[in-house]
Amino acid sequence: MKLRADDIAAFTATDDTLVLASVSSPAEERLLADWLQRQRREHPDAKIEVLRLPVDDDPPAAVLAQLVEQLQADQDRWVVPVRVFWVPGGLPTRSKVVALLSGRDTYRPPQLLQAGILRRDPSRARVVAGEPAKISELRQQWSDTTVAENHREFARFVLRRAILAIERVELRLLGPEYKSPRLIKPEVLSSTRFREGLEKIPGATVEQAGEMLDELSTGWSRFSVDLIPTLGRAIFSRGFDPKIDYDRFEVESMRRGLENHPAVLLFSHRSYLDGVIVPVAMQENRLPPVHTFAGINLSFGAMGPLMRRSGVIFIRRKLDDPLYKFVLRQFVGYIVEKRFNLSWSIEGTRSRTGKMLPPKLGLLAYVADAYLDGRSDDILLQPVSISFDQLHETAEYAAYARGGEKTPEGLPWLYNFIKAQGERNYGKIYVRFPEAVSMREYLGEPHGPMTTDDSAKRLALQKMAFEVAWRILQVTPINATALVSALLLSTRGIALTLDQLHHTLQDSLDYLERKQAPMTNSALRLRTPEGVRAALDALSGGHPVTRVDGGREPVWRIAPQDELEAAFYRNSLIDAFLETSLVELALAYAARQETERVEAFWTQVMRLRDLLKFEFYFADSAAFREHVAQEMAWHDDWESDVAAGGERLDALMRAKRPAIAGPLLRPFFEAYQILADALLDAPADISEKDLTTKALGLGQQYVAQSRVQSTESASALLFATAQQVAADQELLRPAADLTERRRAFRRELRGILTDMNTVDRYARKQFFARERRRREERHQAV
Numbered sequence: 001m002k003l004r005a006d007d008i009a010a011f012t013a014t015d016d017t018l019v020l021a022s023v024s025s026p027a028e029e030r031l032l033a034d035w036l037q038r039q040r041r042e043h044p045d046a047k048i049e050v051l052r053l054p055v056d057d058d059p060p061a062a063v064l065a066q067l068v069e070q071l072q073a074d075q076d077r078w079v080v081p082v083r084v085f086w087v088p089g090g091l092p093t094r095s096k097v098v099a100l101l102s103g104r105d106t107y108r109p110p111q112l113l114q115a116g117i118l119r120r121d122p123s124r125a126r127v128v129a130g131e132p133a134k135i136s137e138l139r140q141q142w143s144d145t146t147v148a149e150n151h152r153e154f155a156r157f158v159l160r161r162a163i164l165a166i167e168r169v170e171l172r173l174l175g176p177e178y179k180s181p182r183l184i185k186p187e188v189l190s191s192t193r194f195r196e197g198l199e200k201i202p203g204a205t206v207e208q209a210g211e212m213l214d215e216l217s218t219g220w221s222r223f224s225v226d227l228i229p230t231l232g233r234a235i236f237s238r239g240f241d242p243k244i245d246y247d248r249f250e251v252e253s254m255r256r257g258l259e260n261h262p263a264v265l266l267f268s269h270r271s272y273l274d275g276v277i278v279p280v281a282m283q284e285n286r287l288p289p290v291h292t293f294a295g296i297n298l299s300f301g302a303m304g305p306l307m308r309r310s311g312v313i314f315i316r317r318k319l320d321d322p323l324y325k326f327v328l329r330q331f332v333g334y335i336v337e338k339r340f341n342l343s344w345s346i347e348g349t350r351s352r353t354g355k356m357l358p359p360k361l362g363l364l365a366y367v368a369d370a371y372l373d374g375r376s377d378d379i380l381l382q383p384v385s386i387s388f389d390q391l392h393e394t395a396e397y398a399a400y401a402r403g404g405e406k407t408p409e410g411l412p413w414l415y416n417f418i419k420a421q422g423e424r425n426y427g428k429i430y431v432r433f434p435e436a437v438s439m440r441e442y443l444g445e446p447h448g449p450m451t452t453d454d455s456a457k458r459l460a461l462q463k464m465a466f467e468v469a470w471r472i473l474q475v476t477p478i479n480a481t482a483l484v485s486a487l488l489l490s491t492r493g494i495a496l497t498l499d500q501l502h503h504t505l506q507d508s509l510d511y512l513e514r515k516q517a518p519m520t521n522s523a524l525r526l527r528t529p530e531g532v533r534a535a536l537d538a539l540s541g542g543h544p545v546t547r548v549d550g551g552r553e554p555v556w557r558i559a560p561q562d563e564l565e566a567a568f569y570r571n572s573l574i575d576a577f578l579e580t581s582l583v584e585l586a587l588a589y590a591a592r593q594e595t596e597r598v599e600a601f602w603t604q605v606m607r608l609r610d611l612l613k614f615e616f617y618f619a620d621s622a623a624f625r626e627h628v629a630q631e632m633a634w635h636d637d638w639e640s641d642v643a644a645g646g647e648r649l650d651a652l653m654r655a656k657r658p659a660i661a662g663p664l665l666r667p668f669f670e671a672y673q674i675l676a677d678a679l680l681d682a683p684a685d686i687s688e689k690d691l692t693t694k695a696l697g698l699g700q701q702y703v704a705q706s707r708v709q710s711t712e713s714a715s716a717l718l719f720a721t722a723q724q725v726a727a728d729q730e731l732l733r734p735a736a737d738l739t740e741r742r743r744a745f746r747r748e749l750r751g752i753l754t755d756m757n758t759v760d761r762y763a764r765k766q767f768f769a770r771e772r773r774r775r776e777e778r779h780q781a782v
Helices: 026-042 061-071 093-102 111-120 135-145 151-174 184-190 192-198 206-216 222-236 248-258 274-284 303-308 322-337 362-372 394-401 411-421 439-443 454-475 480-490 498-515 521-527 529-539 560-571 574-591 597-611 621-632 638-644 646-655 661-679 688-704 716-728 738-781
Strands: 016-022 047-053 078-086 125-129 263-267 290-295 312-315 341-345 380-388 429-432 546-548 555-557
Touching (some): 026 047, 047 061, 078 135, 078 151, 184 206, 184 322, 192 206, 248 380, 341 362, 394 560, 439 454, 480 521, 480 560, 480 661, 498 738, 521 529, 574 646, 574 738, 661 738, 688 716
Parallel strands (some): 263 341, 263 380, 290 341
Antiparallel strands (some): 546 555
């Protein structure tokens, strides 16, 4: 049944028409009777029969039997679904919340109120109809798409088509933000595709599959479209500016894309608030709602039914059951085929370090299967960047880094999370929607070669996911919190004055402007002392900056116990400065060489890229070399100066601004060195847990002895990536020369940290040179 292009409350009756009327009250019966009378008056030669159906429930056996009988009549007979549509408004919020939790249609007023509502305002209700379809057409659709068993099943199929036709009409009245899947379980269970796949799974039954579909079931009730964003906004508005910062051009571009294809919104994930913000962003911009995947561990208490009716799909953490994997794949395929939008974190979990994690491909593979099966002519992967000026969760992340355990979710956890939002002002929330990635572009045509070539499909998925993450990074705006945190972390606890902070920040701001990197208004205001002071005030009180008063003027520092929280913010901007930081280290490395310094520069910059590939996103090798060349283009004939070495190379490094490799990258390489030291006397097959425990102990010793410059280097979170690096260097498997290779790896890391110390010396010289100039300027002014 298709949606009519003309008046949605009318249909063209022919010789024989069966009206399937869903009415549930005397008031709706009267509306239906008036509508039928008008239709018969306008079409006096038509034969119009009416079968009344319940609105929300399956029809009783007697009604279903009548429908079976009606559908066995003339196959050219038309069937048209009809329902009373109630214009939203007038129902008390408390009643709506109760109805939402119970699963009732909260947009239909209670029967006792309907007559009074219509007396006061007859425009509050109208009869709507989907376009008629011939019985013969419906029977053909049934045979083509479902398991054709008996006449009763065909009658149920017709009912499902009728409900969906009416839903499309009402969606047109309400708007795209109210779009929601209906009848997932009966549609999936009755499909030929599903039954054929089910037969291939040993011991699988339709009943078991149905239970799994119930577990996955989701949908936006109409009131939840209104309520959930309101609740979400109430939660984050306790501590954040309630007005989310968008790029309007990006929003309109995404709107056009969603009109043509289903989409998967893949968002960056630094906070539990991300799952709240996505539906708010869609509702505020009148975009279709998204169905968000979440771990089934979040389905607790009253939150379970509430979140299910808010578009949340709860999935199991372990997908080791073949039947469950099959059901989940078919569920995803149905959602995509019906052009509903999905959403989840591309990182799979929250980033507890502030930088983006490697993408997860599991659910993305299911969507790719749906596309390759021809269930959509294209699927858009829509990157979503969500960032914050500050977060209260940084204290939790710091505890994880020290080896702490994750707090289990539950009602006490939820209460504490919501309460924490109101503890202070956390600033603004920024949401960006960069250009979507086309699945068709990466996977080719549906039913193409990748349908059977798993290795090619996985490679394409990796490239798609990488491109999504890359686009997120390119549009995520850098804020004042990150810039101030990065600067104060570089002083290793030494406090700076407002004037010192303001002048030192200018080199980084100049660089970001040259790169045309996106920045928030708070970052742009760092051009003025007043803007710097505002950022410091927002971060003071150990969040994570400490202000020291009592002297001639206030000074600001990051205390050792707050370094891990500050590092979270600092890490969020590293990607913007990553290539220039590697250039600095490669220049310092080249300065240590006696000959072939240009070649040494390029060899080292590529080696650094390889060592950090598990931490950060890089362009491919060729593009990365081009980026490095562009980074060096600020200095005329730089390769000649590198080749000459000595004073010429020294002058090049003195002139380069900002000199920032140490503050940004030292914690990672120091963490790698700690792990390399832990490996020296460790067995070849040491477990991941034991190696982390050993590295944490060694790291705490090194911090106590000041053998590392940053307390954040002794971090379980960084050691996890360090183990990936060690595995990539084949240092975690038995080998005859394992001990020597482990020592060589440690020597290499020490060399990199030596180069980092060199860059730090240039940075200090630049700082003190600025201080001298400022003192001279003040002296001349006096």
